[in-house]
Amino acid sequence: MSRSVDVAIVGGGVVGCACARAAALAGLRVAVFEAGRVGAGATAAGMGHLVTIDDDPAEFALARLSMNLWRAWSAWDTIERRTTGTLWLAETAKQRDAAHAKLARLRAAGLSAEWLEPTVLQSVEPRLARDLAGALRVAGDEVAYGPELAARLAADVCAAGGAVEEMCAVAALRDDGLQLASGGRVSAGHVLLAAGCDSVRLWPGDAPLPLRPRKGQLAITDRHPGYVRHALVELGYIDSAHGDADEAVAFNAQPRASGQVLLGSSRSYRDASPDVDAALLARMVRRAQRFLPDIGSLQMLRCWAGFRPAMADGRPAIGRIPGTRGNQWVATGHEGLGLTTATGTASVWLDLLLGRAPAIDPAPYAPDRFVAVAA
Numbered sequence: 001m002s003r004s005v006d007v008a009i010v011g012g013g014v015v016g017c018a019c020a021r022a023a024a025l026a027g028l029r030v031a032v033f034e035a036g037r038v039g040a041g042a043t044a045a046g047m048g049h050l051v052t053i054d055d056d057p058a059e060f061a062l063a064r065l066s067m068n069l070w071r072a073w074s075a076w077d078t079i080e081r082r083t084t085g086t087l088w089l090a091e092t093a094k095q096r097d098a099a100h101a102k103l104a105r106l107r108a109a110g111l112s113a114e115w116l117e118p119t120v121l122q123s124v125e126p127r128l129a130r131d132l133a134g135a136l137r138v139a140g141d142e143v144a145y146g147p148e149l150a151a152r153l154a155a156d157v158c159a160a161g162g163a164v165e166e167m168c169a170v171a172a173l174r175d176d177g178l179q180l181a182s183g184g185r186v187s188a189g190h191v192l193l194a195a196g197c198d199s200v201r202l203w204p205g206d207a208p209l210p211l212r213p214r215k216g217q218l219a220i221t222d223r224h225p226g227y228v229r230h231a232l233v234e235l236g237y238i239d240s241a242h243g244d245a246d247e248a249v250a251f252n253a254q255p256r257a258s259g260q261v262l263l264g265s266s267r268s269y270r271d272a273s274p275d276v277d278a279a280l281l282a283r284m285v286r287r288a289q290r291f292l293p294d295i296g297s298l299q300m301l302r303c304w305a306g307f308r309p310a311m312a313d314g315r316p317a318i319g320r321i322p323g324t325r326g327n328q329w330v331a332t333g334h335e336g337l338g339l340t341t342a343t344g345t346a347s348v349w350l351d352l353l354l355g356r357a358p359a360i361d362p363a364p365y366a367p368d369r370f371v372a373v374a375a
């Protein structure tokens with residue numbers, strides 16, 4: 001492969017691959033350098049829920065843009081995915097009220113959503129606990145398979161004349177390209193740091209990148225096709241995701257294309273071990289039983305843990321790395337929404353690089369927002 005490119009990208013997760021694809025399709029010579037295998041980092045650990053989260057307006061804008069771009073992707077109809085929609089489950093009257101506010105927001109933005117009273121909820125998801133206060137159904141959300149998203153995006157990069165090098169770690173970003181761990185160098189007009197949690201180690205900016213790995217655990221059952229039909233998420237999940245608790249558990253469950261049920265999830269800043277924490281897993285299962293009382297009758301086949309790249313304010317960093325010459329870029333920190341927002345991230349980043357106006361306001365994602373706060 002050529003060692004001189006327009007854009008050299010560090011990291012072959014879903015974010016790096018989406019950015020590489022966008023740049024390659026725009027006619028730039030692109031190369032991705034991945035220390036391991038494409039899509040094997042946080043991308044492989046994730047649940048694959050492509051979900052239009054609306055609680056933060058900036059996050060909502062990025063999620064909506066991303067969902068539109070996913071649907072416009074040429075591979076969309078041929079990947080493993082299901083349009084399950086999402087049921088946001090209310091346990092209490094207070095959560096029901098919050099769900100109605102959410103419903104109004106989603107409808108105002110033109111999304112298809114409806115409130116399901118408890119009796120209707122029972123008919124659409126009979127396995128759910130009978131004492132729930134109802135659910136908000138959002139129609140367009142999807143369940144996909146993260147590693148496949150990354151692999152197919154990477155295939156597009158290669159088809160467009162770009163290169164994807166696996167087992168090729170980057171040691172440092174340079175003004176004129178990349179220093180590879182093997183000792184080689186890559187000459188590049190621009191470099192993009194998209195190394196997920198490891199972006200911290202390669203970060204060349206003046207102020208530190210305020211990104212922390214946030215561990216999450218998942219479990220998957222044996223095949224029970226039709227056990228649930230929607231992606232199920234407790235409304236309290238949003239507090240868990242946006243909150244800063246050292247450790248939290250919130251219920252969500254998905255019907256996978258294989259017929260398996262994928263159960264999540266936990267969030268922990270304090271556990272840096274890649275191993276599954278059995279006590280926390282037991283908490284997750286208990287939480288799942290609150291919503292799906294007979295879930296214990298399904299055999300759990302596997303469980304795993306991964307690390308979400310979490311920024312201090314919950315929003316990714318997309319743009320120029322502050323304190324560098326202007327040709328070093330970052331796209332990371334997507335926490336638990338990077339599978340959803342990879343395409344929108346790529347669009348915003350590429351527009352900035354090409355000097356075009358992005359489709360959404362990029363300011364909430366500006367990497368220098370933390371420098372300004374620190375000053």
Ligand SMILES: Cc1cc2nc3c(=O)[nH]c(=O)nc-3n(C[C@H](O)[C@H](O)[C@H](O)COP(=O)(O)OP(=O)(O)OC[C@H]3O[C@@H](n4cnc5c(N)ncnc54)[C@H](O)[C@@H]3O)c2cc1C
Pocket residue numbers: 010011012013014015016033034035036037038039040041042043044045046047048049050051146168169170171194195196197198199202215216217218265305306307308309331332333334335336337338339340341
């Ligand atoms: C338990 C869990 C559940 C999740 N569920 C969802 C969900 O349902 N929906 C959703 O949208 N998101 C979800 N996410 C979040 C999503 O998985 C991440 O936000 C997303 O995968 C981040 O992608 P990335 O490309 O930034 O990082 P990664 O996938 O981690 O990719 C970064 C890549 O950089 C490589 N790298 C690191 N250092 C170097 C180096 N020096 N040189 C070269 N390469 C390097 C790594 O090997 C890695 O492959 C979940 C995450 C977890 C952990």
